[in-house]
Amino acid sequence: MTEPTLFQGSAEPLAARMRPKTLEQFLGQEHLLGPGKALGDLIRRGDLGSCIFWGPPGSGKTTLAKIIANYTDRHFEPFSAVTEGVARVREIIREAEERLKYQGQGTILFCDEIHRFNKAQQDAFLPWVENGIITLIGATTENPSFELTSALLSRCRVFVLEPLNDADIRTVITRALEQTGCEMREAGCVSQEGIDLLVTHAQGDARRALNTLEALLKHIHASRIPHPASRDIVQQVLEKPLPVYDKAGEQHFNLISALHKAVRGSDADGALYWLARMLAGGEDPLYIARRLVRMASEDIGLADPRALSVALAAKDAYHFLGSPEGELALAEAAIYLATAPKSNSAYTAFGDAMAAAEAHPAEPVPLHIRQAPTPLLKELGYGQGYKYAFDSADAYLPQEYLPESLRGRAWYQPSDFGYEKTVKERMAWWLELKKRAL
Secondary structure (H helix, E strand, C coil), rough: CCCCCCCCCCCCCCHHHHHCCCCCCCCCCCHCCCCHHHHHHHHCCCCCCCCEEEECCCCHHHHHHHHHHHHHHEEEEEEEEECCCCHHHHHHHHHHHHHHHCCCCCCCEEEHHHCCHHHHHHHHHHHCCCCCCCCEEEEECCCCHCCCCCHHHHEEEEECCCCCHHHHHHHHHHHHHHHHHCCCCHHHCCCCHHHHHHHHHHHCCCHHHHHHHHHHHHHHHHHHCCCCCCCHHHHHCCCCCCCCCCCCHHHHHHHHHHHHHHHHHHCCHHHHHHHHHHHHHHCHHHHHHHHHHHHHHHHHHHCHHHHHEEEEECHHHHHHHHHCHHHHHHHHHHHHHHHHHCCCHHHHHHEEEEEEEEHHHCCCCHHCCCCCCCCHHHHHHCCCEEEEEECCCCCCCCCCCHHHCCCCCECCCCCCCCCCCCHHHHHHHHHHHHHHHH
């Protein structure tokens, strides 16, 4: 019997009909499933215990869980943490106990969106995972380190799935086109340029690729569009792709980290790309502006004192103009910071000084640099021996400013980059004057 085409009334979505049934059909995740890789070997041996699949949408988490059930001859029980609760978990456990007792068959409980369960709800899985009544496979798009309890994580292996690459997405689309009755050998119903656009639009998400392809094929069929459908036809059907970004989740921290590291690494193009990704994803531009100010202080410092002014000016410009005009000021600041000479000497020195302040929190201020606003304080020696710098032609009179227990400390060590090279020369000159005076 031939497979039904898209237009023969199948109620099942194309993405569900195209779901792989075997590891050989599964695309992507070579780092987990390739020859000699742990997950693939465990599945083929039927020896996989409870685990967590962490990966973006459409990377194959659900499909892989179903394949595991097939390879291990276990009952597959899907469960959604979005729509179901602990009461349903207890019901599944009861059924799993009976299945194991009377049929000798184990149960895979597949919990989709497991991060939606709170900590107490997650604990409901623990005794049943531990005694082997169920094998838990949890799927999450969020970082398990932040979203799952340590007790649950200690009982599960975590496997990280990656977005599919363009070649795999192209294969997904080609398979679907062949299965839905579009004869690729005879020019095909979608042009290669159109397929290229579908691949780009998918952003590594196989489900998105198939859903958009299904919408496209229905449009082609309903509108009687001549084959092959052009890129323009495909563009008309596709919604604007939203960048993968979560302002409250791990992606937020990953992208700001990428922006910061691109600036630190003096890569202007990388900085612009990650800045654009954050803005396109809906990040608050003033949050980005604040981070740019931090980068100017942490990674550039006195190697280019203007960097801080540029970053602050970009913040003010955005605040004055708003979006989208003000975003250009942020881009200008990102380029300036990325191309500026780098030094973390001020950042490191301040950290060391803070550590010293914590280690020596009660050191008295030396008498000669204390304020003496009353006669009594003057009698006690406050301010006695202080040298006013401007009494010297060089506006420098050597004296000690640190508490006695910290004398000789030198936290700030300027680099040889940018303006800080000049600062280093000045400090060396003052040090020489100090040595002469002592």
